[in-house]
Amino acid sequence: MSKPARDHGGGLDAAIERYGGTRLDWVDLSTGINPVPYPVGDIGPEAWTALPDQAAMNRLLKAARSFWNVPDDAEIVAANGASAIIAKVPYLANHVGGAYIPGPTYNEHAAAVEACGHSWVTDDPDDAYLHVYVHPNNPTGRMWDANRMGGRPLTVIDESFCDMTPGESHIGLTEGPGILVLKSFGKFWGLAGLRLGFAIGAPETLFPVDRYKLPLQTEKKMPIASLVDHLGPWAVSGPAMEIGAKALSDHDWVEKTRARLAKDAKRLDALVDWPLVGGTDLFRTYEVPDAIEMQDRLAKGRVWSRIFPYSKTWLRLGLPAPHQWDQLEAAL
Structure with a gap:
């Protein structure tokens, strides 16, 4: 018998199955991953x-x-x-x-x-x-x-x-x-x-x-x-x-990225205007009246968030990519 999946961020496929749309329609903020990844460039064939x-x-x-x-x-x-x-x-x-x-x-x-x-x-x-x-x-x-x-x-x-x-x-x-x-x-x-x-x-x-x-x-x-x-x-x-x-070894990219993430974390705090439980410059955890209800509300706007089995009021959001802020604001 397989064990139930452990609680994590992600799971966008399950959200799509429930709420509809395709992956391209969604803003996945359920993980604390930099939405502007390092440009990997060409990788040698060897x-x-x-x-x-x-x-x-x-x-x-x-x-x-x-x-x-x-x-x-x-x-x-x-x-x-x-x-x-x-x-x-x-x-x-x-x-x-x-x-x-x-x-x-x-x-x-x-x-x-x-x-x-x-x-x-x-x-x-x-x-x-x-x-x-x-x-x-x-x-x-x-x-x-x-x-x-x-x-x-x-x-x-x-x-x-x-x-x-x-x-x-x-x-x-x-x-x-x-x-x-x-x-x-x-x-x-x-x-x-x-x-x-x-x-x-x-x-x-x-x-x-x-x-x-x-x-x-x-x-x-x-x-x-x-x-x-x-x-x-x-x-x-x-x-x-x-x-x-x-x-x-790319220290220039690192310094620019740290500055952007810090700026975007403050922007997210100002946008949602919920009490901040804590977080980092890659994710923010907020206190909301009802975490399940808020996750559902955001999902109807094709924004996926993270809630926790041990809290009825904590909701975590990662940072949107530059082109995703308008969709998050509309979902809110």
Whole structure:
């Protein structure tokens, strides 16, 4: 028996089936993805036809190390999207025990813990070998203090939405053990379909396990090395490596994009005129009287939004593309 789909943004096909129209008729604001993506340009034919080689991977990792100011002693692992890494995280510390994931937050972290079979989500931070913080948080935009990070066998900081505010990054914490920072390429660069993500951490990312009196499930192995084993060979496609290395080195595009996103986020706040729960420059979460009713109202104007199973009043909107603002205003 198949499990029900987990709650996410997207799902535009289901909205079309219910409300009509075609994909071209709709403005999909249910995800926090840059609506003006990085221009990928021409991709060399060898990127499509040859197995991904180490030289291409080295170029990608060098660009990532430079862009995120990764400490010299930290290592980087690239994967087929941040979600591929998230799915492996509960296996990395090799412990049986609890995982503390303060919410509401991105639900794939808890789903990965529950799927691994030897861990569980706990509300007690002191009863957890694994801590996960989404920074800034999705959907509230909350920023987590660096002083709260660490002190566990493994602390994961998911910075998928941090590229709009690089000064808030906790990448410097990866100099020490026990910290793994995740980066997503699809959000800020608007290329979610490319599937590219990164894990960054010191080679020795575990504290002594006897400090926490946690039983080992299997023989101890450092998470960075364990992650490479779990992902297997060719974890990133040739086109993704070529595009990623190019985009991470294009600082002019990055600065212009940050300015545009910040301006558009303020424009969206002014347009909807709803109380702001929080968000980032890629998405805004608002308080509305009835989230289901408001989603329905927008959908009748061919605008798809995001609501949440744990709140009757939260509605999240991504940013429209330049040509989509009039349609959003009409739907409102």
